[in-house]
């Protein structure tokens with residue numbers, strides 16, 4: 038056969054294979070055109086999974102009557118003028134292929150009116166051949182109707198999956214774009230049934246529940262990071278929320294949904310060691326950057342991109358996600374669709390930080406436990422757990438409440454644990470932390486029956502007469518707490534059992550710890566006595582300063598502390614940790630601002 042240039046209609050059909058693979062790709066191209074036309078409302082009707090009908094109506098800029106035929110020609114675009122423009126593409130489309138391709142493999146109608154025109158125009162195309170162009174009346178905007186997709190390319194039809202699958206792909210696409218464009222009012226109908234409807238209010242979290250359902254959506258962590266001229270926003274799942282596949286990891290770059298294995302792996306790296314094997318996070322991440330820094334002209338479907346500074350992007354993704362994960366420790370169960378907020382602690386200065394009292398920063402008179410409340414204020418975004426403050430302040434007491442997930446660095450002076458948090462460095466007092474952990478275990482068990490552990494041999498404890506008096510008064514409390522202590526003659530007691538969770542502790546010491554320093558006590562309420570005794574016992578049982586801990590013990594302590602309700606103070610109100618924020622560190626090292 039002699040060589041010849043293919044007729045345009047044939048060339049279009051060949052090209053169409055790359056652009057329009059399935060109904061969802063038609064929806065994608067048309068939807069993107071509407072976004073490029075700055076539509077504020079987009080309505081999509083689908084019939085028979087898109088095989089029979091795909092119709093998209095928008096209220097965007099519209100097409101001039103004089104250009105309507107041109108719009109359907111191959112390589113006809115209003116979004117690109119020169120090869121140079123390819124270097125910084127700010128629209129979703131730019132190849133000028135979609136309409137021509139779609140029209141070549143369907144029965145196609147496009148009607149459009151620009152705001153300024155009095156009448157609109159409608160063009161009807163069948164298998165790429167223009168049937169008619171005529172004036173029509175319609176509201177400003179564009180309607181594209183694609184009927185009988187692939188009717189003239191049976192090979193394509195054969196490759197389509199089941200209706201359910203094709204429908205799902207369309208829904209997935211539109212839902213994700215709805216999150217990316219929360220300002221646009223989007224409606225999607227399948228067989229006249231509403232599948233998705235967004236208000237155009239601009240609230241992404243609201244739209245998020247369309248994708249994941251309300252329960253999951255409200256658990257998603259909000260991401261926000263601006264670094265190196267890259268802005269990252271979006272949502273990612275807390276570590277407790279995972280899927281068995283990678284499908285729920287969605288990335289948008291400059292408003293375009295991209296499939297990029299490297300972005301996914303950056304995400305997974307941020308979750309490393311936090312997720313079980315073959316569990317994957319969910320995310321919808323939006324990366325906005327200088328269009329010149331990203332090449333979107335890699336593939337006709339424009340789903341792949343190349344970054345000029347890929348390493349920078351990946352580390353921004355990792356940092357943003359890691360930071361969010363560390364900042365939001367396992368999210369508390371929230372019964373309403375709102376975010377948590379903690380109530381400010383009552384005490385303004387902790388005795389430990391009151392310099393005038395240094396040296397005897399002893400236990401505060403009573404515990405100031407912070408109460409928790411869930412806020413029901415919808416307008417409130419999730420609070421930034423720790424703001425990066427530029428001011429140098431003395432290391433601050435962290436507000437009571439949930440603490441971030443920490444990464445253990447090691448032990449310092451056999452007394453402190455050093456850990457990395459979402460926003461800087463944490464120094465943890467191992468003794469105070471362990472006290473807190475034991476205290477809460479005890480309190481938790483108290484709701485049921487505290488298991489006690491019988492001693493092989495009863496132990497006899499001898500006390501001073503003063504202490505004898507104190508202990509004698511508190512025997513029933515002690516026995517409720519899992520001890521078995523009974524009087525054994527003057528100033529003497531016999532210990533038969535101790536609470537199981539103190540099993541490592543020397544029994545006599547456990548009992549003694551109860552009476553120590555009790556003298557100054559007035560007559561507190563029964564509940565307070567119990568709490569006090571518990572706190573005292575925990576203090577005794579806790580690891581001491583100067584005690585070397587194995588790596589496992591260190592990590593276990595941090596994990597246990599994270600799981601505590603009030604991890605930031607010991608039962609006596611002293612801080613368990615000091616937080617040196619990134620902001621403080623940067624300031625101290627002269628990296629930001631001036632000193």
Ligand code: ADP
Nearest residue numbers: 070074108114115130131132133134135136179
């Ligand atoms: P591209 O989007 O790559 O430019 P298309 O074939 O998708 O190519 O569209 C061709 C042209 O038709 C666009 O450049 C645009 O000017 C116009 N057009 C397509 N769809 C719309 C729409 N919904 N609203 C306004 N103009 C549109």
Ligand code: MG
Nearest residue numbers: 066070130135
């Ligand atoms: Mg386009």
